[in-house]
Amino acid sequence: xxxxxxxxxELRQLIRHRRQQLNPSQQHQAAQALAGRFSQWPxxxxxxxxxxxxxxxxxxxxxPLIHALWQQQKNIYLPLLHPFTAGHLIFQHFLPNTPMRSNxxxxxxxxxxxxxxxxxxxxxxxxxxxxxxxxxxxRLGMGGGFYDRTLAGFSARTAAGSPRLVGIxxxxxxxxxxxxxxxxxxxxxxxxxxxxxLL
Ligand SMILES: Nc1nc2c(c(=O)[nH]1)N(C=O)[C@@H](CNc1ccc(C(=O)N[C@@H](CCC(=O)O)C(=O)O)cc1)CN2
Ligand SMILES: Nc1ncnc2c1ncn2[C@@H]1O[C@H](COP(=O)(O)OP(=O)(O)OP(=O)(O)O)[C@@H](O)[C@H]1O
Numbered sequence: 401x402x403x404x405x406x407x408x409x410e411l412r413q414l415i416r417h418r419r420q421q422l423n424p425s426q427q428h429q430a431a432q433a434l435a436g437r438f439s440q441w442p443x444x445x446x447x448x449x450x451x452x453x454x455x456x457x458x459x460x461x462x463x464p465l466i467h468a469l470w471q472q473q474k475n476i477y478l479p480l481l482h483p484f485t486a487g488h489l490i491f492q493h494f495l496p497n498t499p500m501r502s503n504x505x506x507x508x509x510x511x512x513x514x515x516x517x518x519x520x521x522x523x524x525x526x527x528x529x530x531x532x533x534x535x536x537x538x539r540l541g542m543g544g545g546f547y548d549r550t551l552a553g554f555s556a557r558t559a560a561g562s563p564r565l566v567g568i569x570x571x572x573x574x575x576x577x578x579x580x581x582x583x584x585x586x587x588x589x590x591x592x593x594x595x596x597x598l599l
Contacts, residue, residue: 408579412543415532418572419458427461430570433593435464438568439472441596447524447564451477451491456507457542459529460570460593470496477518480509481546489550491523492516520550523563528587530567537586537599538578539567551585566591 422430438444450469455461466476475493481503482488492498492509493516500508510516528547532540541547551565566589574592578584590597 408540408581409543411575411578412531412540415540415573415575416457419570422458422570422572427458430593431461431464434460434568434591435468437593437596438465438591439468441591443564444469444472444474444525447474449475449477449518449522449524451479451523451526451563452494453479453527453529454508455529456505460568462527462568465527465568466494477523478510479546480512483512487545487549489546491518491520491526493518520563526551526563526565528565528567530569530573530587530590532573532575532578533567533569533587533590533597534575534578535597536577537567537588537590537597538580538584539587540578545583548583548585552583564588568592571595 452462452466452469455463469476476495477491478494479489480492482490492513494510498516499511501511503509528539528541530539530541539547565585565587567587568591571592571594586599588599590599
């Protein structure tokens with residue numbers, strides 16, 4: 401993009417507005433294309449426990465991907481806003497019949513159930529939402545710092561162990577350069593309907 405916009409707040413507004421312009425047919429095609437591309441990613445064969453999220457605010461619809469991964473017998477987990485540690489996320493097992501509630505942002509999340517929580521270290525892969533990304537793997541989110549706080553201290557590019565990280569987004573969410581802050585956790589992979597960026 402022609403990047404005169406540098407502030408994170410402005411960039412967030414611009415790209416959120418841009419993805420809100422996608423019509424239902426474009427959204428549908430994007431979600432199908434992403435599910436097809438992502439579910440054939442060879443590295444998935446090593447991943448049994450996968451954190452995803454339910455889409456909000458014109459994010460790429462994750463339902464086709466969730467169904468494709470369930471068909472591959474993967475265990476899917478969703479984020480819950482941590483009930484005690486503000487600004488952090490925890491992850492809970494998600495099945496078609498899991499009871500759900502809406503969180504403070506109106507996003508459905510599983511009803512809290514201790515036995516179904518999974519420690520971060522036992523997840524093989526975390527698929528993160530994002531508002532904007534660049535080709536260096538930098539990620540700008542909704543502005544709550546939830547994923548950055550939850551993943552802090554964990555260097556996605558160098559960590560030998562679990563979990564791996566991958567961002568998913570519409571192609572129109574790519575920008576030339578994200579103004580990076582010290583706490584930002586970069587993504588080693590980003591999947592869009594058109595391509596897979598591996599950093
Ligand atoms: N689908 C999805 N789920 C997610 C995230 C996400 O980015 N996408 N999150 C990623 O961290 C966490 C929630 N973070 C969020 C942060 C802000 C807003 C939001 O809509 N903010 C409104 C203001 C709402 C308010 O103040 O009550 C806005 O900016 O318009 C939504 C989710 C966990 N779950
Ligand atoms: N590791 C951290 N420790 C403490 N505060 C943090 C951390 N990471 C982010 N924050 C705080 O969270 C706020 C929002 O951060 P930022 O704008 O990077 O969120 P985001 O990446 O857009 O959101 P998200 O990660 O939820 O998708 C900032 O004020 C930042 O100071």
